[in-house]
Amino acid sequence: MDILNRREWLKKSLIATGAMSSFSLAGFIEVNSSAEEVKCIENDNEVVRLLYNENHLGPSASVKKAMTDVMHRSNRYATFYKYDANALKQLIADQEGLSPKNILLGHGSFEPLIWAAIHFGSKGEEIIVPSPTFDVIGLFARKIGANITQVEVDSAFKMNLTDMESRVSASTSLLTICNPNNPTGTVIETEKLKSFCRLVSEKTTVLVDEAYIHFLPSWRKHTMASLINEGENVLVTRTFSKIFGLAGMRIGFMMGPEDLIKELESKFTLGFPGNMPNSISMAAAMTAIKDNTFLEKSRHENNKTRNLFYKELERLNLKYIPSEANFVYFDVTNFKSYKKLMNENKILLAGGWPTKPNWARVTMGTNSDINYLFDKMKGKKWL
Numbered sequence: 001m002d003i004l005n006r007r008e009w010l011k012k013s014l015i016a017t018g019a020m021s022s023f024s025l026a027g028f029i030e031v032n033s034s035a036e037e038v039k040c041i042e043n044d045n046e047v048v049r050l051l052y053n054e055n056h057l058g059p060s061a062s063v064k065k066a067m068t069d070v071m072h073r074s075n076r077y078a079t080f081y082k083y084d085a086n087a088l089k090q091l092i093a094d095q096e097g098l099s100p101k102n103i104l105l106g107h108g109s110f111e112p113l114i115w116a117a118i119h120f121g122s123k124g125e126e127i128i129v130p131s132p133t134f135d136v137i138g139l140f141a142r143k144i145g146a147n148i149t150q151v152e153v154d155s156a157f158k159m160n161l162t163d164m165e166s167r168v169s170a171s172t173s174l175l176t177i178c179n180p181n182n183p184t185g186t187v188i189e190t191e192k193l194k195s196f197c198r199l200v201s202e203k204t205t206v207l208v209d210e211a212y213i214h215f216l217p218s219w220r221k222h223t224m225a226s227l228i229n230e231g232e233n234v235l236v237t238r239t240f241s242k243i244f245g246l247a248g249m250r251i252g253f254m255m256g257p258e259d260l261i262k263e264l265e266s267k268f269t270l271g272f273p274g275n276m277p278n279s280i281s282m283a284a285a286m287t288a289i290k291d292n293t294f295l296e297k298s299r300h301e302n303n304k305t306r307n308l309f310y311k312e313l314e315r316l317n318l319k320y321i322p323s324e325a326n327f328v329y330f331d332v333t334n335f336k337s338y339k340k341l342m343n344e345n346k347i348l349l350a351g352g353w354p355t356k357p358n359w360a361r362v363t364m365g366t367n368s369d370i371n372y373l374f375d376k377m378k379g380k381k382w383l
């Protein structure tokens with residue numbers, strides 16, 4: 001289907017469901033609906049983006065204002081200013097009950113993850129990672145000569161902590177966890193993960209990637225950041241790319257013990273404050289982190305869409321894993337031909353990871369994105 005036909009399809013289906021009160025072709029789709037305050041913000045109208053686990057609602061209005069308000073100051077490095085690295089670190093530290101010295105900022109969380117891969121993997125050490133997961137560290141560290149041990153998730157698609165712990169040896173420099181995990185969407189029970197981190201961090205550094213933690217309503221109870229104050233050898237990464245709706249701004253951070261954060265910051269940034277994330281992204285992050293209304297709304301919309309998604313999968317008799325994040329992992333039984341069908345319809349999604357070759361991961365996009373996806377899936381043409 002070409003894009004014009006797709007727009008027609010979307011327009012018709014929105015009229016049919018009574019969801020549309022205004023419609024703009026200029027920016028892909030723009031729905032102002034009293035019933036469904038879900039607005040697609042894309043301008044590139046070539047594809048349906050169900051691939052990167054972005055938040056289609058963001059950035060929030062307050063964040064957009066903060067960004068435009070600092071644009072005029074782009075001639076300056078982001079230092080000695082209300083939106084600079086020190087101010088953002090302080091804000092995060094206050095939220096997490098930590099010191100700014102426990103925080104390292106990065107261009108996305110990707111950057112601190114790569115730094116961790118270099119730091120812990122460049123001397124040929126062993127790094128233990130779960131599988132499947134969003135494995136920046138394993139992929140990068142392998143390139144620079146580290147030995148990567150992948151530990152498969154258990155039969156419930158949860159991280160197999162017992163198996164992971166049993167693999168730790170004297171040559172293990174790092175063990176990584178992703179919670180909630182991408183792509184499975186599963187979480188580890190909080191006390192169980194805390195005990196695991198306490199135990200394993202006696203032997204090696206544990207890094208917990210919490211890119212999706214804010215999708216849990218009481219996320220503060222679930223974060224492993226509190227272990228840092230207990231003196232555990234634990235690193236935690238977070239990002240503004242997911243629920244905060246700021247993927248394009250490239251801003252994220254790592255939290256950890258003061259001496260390790262100091263070592264990483266001095267090694268990878270040379271401590272040069274001008275090379276911290278840019279002023280617009282820091283203004284965005286500092287505003288977003290305080291915007292609880294937007295976080296609530298994002299969680300609420302995500303829950304609604306996820307429930308709709310489950311119902312559709314059940315209707316098609318497809319097996320899925322209940323998710324705690326903004327994506328769902330499901331078994332399409334033949335990912336290769338499923339992906340082909342999706343590509344033909346310009347739907348971007350992920351899947352086909354080696355140990356689960358027929359599972360797909362779909363981001364919870366707008367309702368019309370999801371309806372469009374299932375419209376294409378109904379005929380089960382990929383089976």
Ligand SMILES: Cc1ncc(COP(=O)(O)O)c(C=O)c1O
Pocket residue numbers: 052053107108109110111134178182209211212238239240241247250251252
């Ligand atoms: C689990 C996880 N961690 C980290 C990232 C990196 O995100 P960013 O570099 O945008 O912070 C992603 C991106 O999809 C992710 O899924």
